[in-house]
Amino acid sequence: MDNAMRFRDRVVLVVGAGSVGPGLGNGKAAAILYAREGARVIAADVSIDAAAETVREIAGEGGLAETARVDVTSEESVAALFAGPVAAHGRLDVLHNNVGMTRPGATASASLADWDFVFALNLRSMFLTCRSALPVMKAQGGGAIVNIASISAHRWLGSPMASYDASKAGVIQFTRSIALEHAADGIRANVVTPGLMDTPTIVAPYTAIAGEGQIDAVRARRAAAVPMGRMGDGWDIGHAALFLASDHARYITGQEIVVDGGITRAVGFNPK
Numbered sequence: 001m002d003n004a005m006r007f008r009d010r011v012v013l014v015v016g017a018g019s020v021g022p023g024l025g026n027g028k029a030a031a032i033l034y035a036r037e038g039a040r041v042i043a044a045d046v047s048i049d050a051a052a053e054t055v056r057e058i059a060g061e062g063g064l065a066e067t068a069r070v071d072v073t074s075e076e077s078v079a080a081l082f083a084g085p086v087a088a089h090g091r092l093d094v095l096h097n098n099v100g101m102t103r104p105g106a107t108a109s110a111s112l113a114d115w116d117f118v119f120a121l122n123l124r125s126m127f128l129t130c131r132s133a134l135p136v137m138k139a140q141g142g143g144a145i146v147n148i149a150s151i152s153a154h155r156w157l158g159s160p161m162a163s164y165d166a167s168k169a170g171v172i173q174f175t176r177s178i179a180l181e182h183a184a185d186g187i188r189a190n191v192v193t194p195g196l197m198d199t200p201t202i203v204a205p206y207t208a209i210a211g212e213g214q215i216d217a218v219r220a221r222r223a224a225a226v227p228m229g230r231m232g233d234g235w236d237i238g239h240a241a242l243f244l245a246s247d248h249a250r251y252i253t254g255q256e257i258v259v260d261g262g263i264t265r266a267v268g269f270n271p272k
């Protein structure tokens with residue numbers, strides 16, 4: 001296998017391929033990396049502008065990518081993504097599920113609407129995309145799924161967000177289950193679990209938790225809490241995802257790579 005072009009001519013669907021703010025999120029970085037290794041990337045996002053920004057960056061490097069609009073909380077929207085842009089390619093080699101967000105807050109005062117929103121966005125979304133992708137992959141003889149979780153599935157992160165924590169724990173076991181359901185079909189499913197990453201998506205929730213103007217202080221505390229002394233970035237998540245999606249991981253399924261600078265192997269931190 002050509003190490004640098006592991007996805008040549010492969011169709012890769014990155015769901016949540018944009019970034020919520022300026023800079024580089026996990027999904028955007030992964031989309032760029034797949035394209036650098038020869039993939040035809042479908043950059044799907046609820047924000048067509050965010051997806052277009054990712055596609056612009058890929059095209060600027062000479063890569064192949066197209067935008068697609070999807071709202072992963074909508075069954076109809078996910079079905080349309082597969083009936084339209086995915087079906088147009090005639091195959092799907094990699095499904096990379098990146099969408100996920102938190103609605104922080106104490107459980108005793110949390111609303112049912114927030115709980116349902118977080119589960120719909122983080123977990124039910126992956127059920128919907130996988131349910132559509134699995135028959136396509138089975139019919140073509142195989143494929144790879146990478147789902148993005150969070151270390152909050154394993155550890156208290158210093159502030160209450162039980163819906164996020166529980167939904168991300170669900171992502172991990174959901175992925176293990178579909179991996180076993182389809183192990184004999186040539187379909188692999190694995191998880192990448194980010195730790196404390198410095199991406200645009202942390203700004204809104206941590207501003208809500210710590211207060212206006214506190215984001216740089218939060219960044220510093222998050223960095224200091226990591227045994228390696230710094231947060232990770234989108235590239236770190238993307239590289240782990242590409243490994244799991246590639247044929248280099250052809251005998252790996254139902255597994256999780258934790259990308260966290262050592263934090264889940266440590267005790268006594270509070271990034272808040």
Ligand SMILES: NC(=O)c1ccc[n+]([C@@H]2O[C@H](COP(=O)([O-])OP(=O)(O)OC[C@H]3O[C@@H](n4cnc5c(N)ncnc54)[C@H](O)[C@@H]3O)[C@@H](O)[C@H]2O)c1
Pocket residue numbers: 015016017018019020021024025026027028044045046047050051070071072073098099100101121148149150151193194195196197198199200201202
């Ligand atoms: N940054 C961190 O510290 C960190 C830590 C642990 C886990 N994660 C996980 O990483 C993933 C997010 O990474 P990111 O940096 O790319 O995030 P991001 O928030 O920038 O989101 C990526 C894209 O998802 C899109 N999106 C939001 N709602 C959508 C919907 N309903 N349908 C379709 N697209 C939608 C956004 O428009 C955005 O472009 C999440 O699963 C998150 O839980 C991040």
